[in-house]
Amino acid sequence: MRIATWNVNGLRARLDYVRIWLEARQPDIVGLQELKVSEEEFPASAFDDLGYEVVVYGQKAWNGVAILSRHRAEPTLRGLPGQEAFGARLVGARIAGLTFATVYCPNGKDLAHEDFGRKLEWYDDLVRYWPSEVGADEAAVLCGDFNVVPAPIDSWRGEAGDGSIFHTPEERSRYGALLDLGLRDLFRESCPDTRAYSWWDYRAGAFPRGHGLRIDFVLGTSRVLERVVEVRIDRDFRKKQEGLTASDHAPVIADLDWEAV
DNA sequence: ATGTCTACTGATAGTAGA
Numbered sequence: 001m002r003i004a005t006w007n008v009n010g011l012r013a014r015l016d017y018v019r020i021w022l023e024a025r026q027p028d029i030v031g032l033q034e035l036k037v038s039e040e041e042f043p044a045s046a047f048d049d050l051g052y053e054v055v056v057y058g059q060k061a062w063n064g065v066a067i068l069s070r071h072r073a074e075p076t077l078r079g080l081p082g083q084e085a086f087g088a089r090l091v092g093a094r095i096a097g098l099t100f101a102t103v104y105c106p107n108g109k110d111l112a113h114e115d116f117g118r119k120l121e122w123y124d125d126l127v128r129y130w131p132s133e134v135g136a137d138e139a140a141v142l143c144g145d146f147n148v149v150p151a152p153i154d155s156w157r158g159e160a161g162d163g164s165i166f167h168t169p170e171e172r173s174r175y176g177a178l179l180d181l182g183l184r185d186l187f188r189e190s191c192p193d194t195r196a197y198s199w200w201d202y203r204a205g206a207f208p209r210g211h212g213l214r215i216d217f218v219l220g221t222s223r224v225l226e227r228v229v230e231v232r233i234d235r236d237f238r239k240k241q242e243g244l245t246a247s248d249h250a251p252v253i254a255d256l257d258w259e260a261v
Numbered sequence: 262a263t264g265t266c267t268a269c270t271g272a273t274a275g276t277a278g279a
Contacts, residue, residue, distance in 0.1 A: 008277085010266080010267050012267090012268090013266080014267095034267095034279090036267065037268095061268055062268085062269095062278080085263080107278085109278080123263090151279090175268090201279085202264095202266050203262085203263055203265050204262085204263055206265095245266070248266075
């Protein structure tokens with residue numbers, strides 16, 4: 001079973017690129033973020049042609065999350081209660097014996113912006129909501145763009161980044177509270193010392209310079225962690241493919257020893 | 262400091278967001 005997460009930065013602009021990636025990597029379940037498309041305009045038929053069911057929580061222009069699945073998907077979570085005004089950022093489904101959810105956590109913009117405080121509150125609500133829906137003893141995955149750099153190794157700036165947006169103690173404590181619910185960062189658990197990033201700014205030549213951050217994660221409960229075969233960040237798909245522009249995020253892929261049930 | 266990309270609009274260039 002191959003699962004993945006990917007912030008695609010606009011699904012309509014990225015559709016041909018996403019298709020190339022799906023055909024190359026053949027994932028079973030994918031959490032997508034930043035669709036930037038209404039549900040009416042979501043290209044469901046393109047995914048149907050590729051053999052994927054879709055579960056979508058979209059909105060016009062911004063945000064938006066979806067799950068693609070080769071197995072039957074039964075929708076479960078849709079939105080974070082009380083946080084609807086902050087956009088379509090959480091969707092979940094029951095697939096192949098797994099609880100699979102994907103999130104697009106708020107960016108926060110900068111420390112002085114009102115969205116920074118709203119980001120922390122959004123995280124607080126997620127930490128309250130998740131255990132009300134998903135047990136720590138379940139086989140569950142929460143993947144997505146968390147917009148938090150967990151540790152200096154996850155930032156091109158290393159410790160020099162500490163205190164700046166994505167790297168603050170306030171953000172890290174909220175993210176830590178999420179992990180304390182029994183969720184484990186499958187990449188970091190598999191590769192404790194690997195410096196790898198999942199996002200590079202489009203500007204200032206950040207990608208060729210190695211100026212990246214690791215902010216996209218596949219989190220899993222211990223029942224998922226014990227089934228991990230390999231986790232990797234698919235850096236080749238931050239590059240142009242067949243002349244098509246990449247997202248500013250790379251996909252994160254986790255291979256599990258898991259049979260669909 | 263900020264070289265790009267996406268999607269929006271009394272669109273066809275400028276703005277906001279990331």
